[in-house]
């Protein structure tokens with residue numbers, strides 16, 4: 001189709017929708033996404049999409065809006081544009097503008113969810129509305145799926161849909177979701193990570209026993225002090241390197257513009273013995289170092305504590321929950337074994353590690369028509385930029401869609417200036433989205449889909 005050009009009114013409508021979504025407080029917990037889902041359903045109906053709102057609870061619904069391909073032209077399985085409308089909490093006292101204001105300061109829209117990920121939801125809707133107005137002859141069904149409950153683990157959102165109502169998702173071939181397509185500035189160069197892999201999750205509980213008694217008689221066996229020693233051991237542990245193909249490609253993608261030396265350094269960082277030693281020498285900036293480490297090893301972070309209730313009673317047991325994340329190729333058992341080795345020298349055999357919840361790492365091939373179309377669209381939008389297949393240390397709804405056999409990519413195109421760091425905005429204070437970069441993303445996504453969906 002001919003290149004799409006968006007009018008100012010069309011772009012302004014997308015900006016207003018984003019502001020309206022931010023103003024509906026969907027902090028999870030408790031979520032209460034129903035108003036946001038209802039607003040989007042009205043918008044979808046107004047442009048002629050077939051809509052369905054489903055979920056385990058009325059207050060935590062999910063929207064499935066569908067645009068059917070003409071059966072005579074249908075050649076492919078559905079493509080899903082997926083977004084979540086719940087957000088992580090925000091403390092207004094720490095923000096320049098109210099996190100639920102959707103404040104427009106002339107260049108940015110401020111608010112919790114501006115980036116993660118009401119921005120994409122508004123963007124995807126604007127693109128679908130445009131393609132619909134242009135009467136794009138689809139060769140596959142296009143689904144717009146907006147879910148609840150991503151931030152608290154996806155249980156009532158994409159996990160529920162995939163497990164309870166996969167029939168509504170129509171055997172998708174592709175899912176486009178968050179965490180990719182934004183500008184990363186490094187040493188004067190621009191990179192566009194496109195997410196093709198996610199680490200796995202292994203949420204564990206470490207429990208140590210102690211002898212109950214009166215705490216006026218101190219005991220070496222105190223469960224709380226033993227647990228503290230265990231936590232300290234976990235936090236100091238340098239778990240082994242598990243370089244994966246996903247991690248290698250990611251590091252190589254960022255190194256490639258720096259030539260042969262850069263590529264050599266990237267491959268050394270992946271070396272199981274040399275990598276852990278070289279990383280602190282080669283990457284000085286702590287947050288960059290942490291993000292590289294996170295993709296090369298399993299991680300385990302103690303978060304939530306539990307023990308007795310009385311100040312004057314020695315508890316019979318104390319526990320801590322550990323947020324474990326698995327590198328590609330790793331399993332929960334692998335991480336449990338690594339942590340047992342760390343804990344045994346300080347706790348002996350007298351501790352238990354139990355699995356609260358887990359899901360394996362996921363990754364998707366880049367050898368698909370859609371990945372190539374994404375690469376081409378970003379290359380055209382920023383000819384000087386570099387597209388890199390990326391892996392993220394967290395999880396998204398893609399871990400559930402993966403179970404449907406879909407290829408899931410993080411592609412939420414966003415042109416970010418050098419002084420706006422995506423990682424800092426994501427779940428951070430003063431979350432905001434540059435309006436020009438948001439509109440740029442709308443044009444990039446529309447250009448890519450406009451071409452891809454009529455193939």
Ligand SMILES: [Zn+2]
Nearest residue numbers: 116117150178
């Ligand atoms: Zn998100």
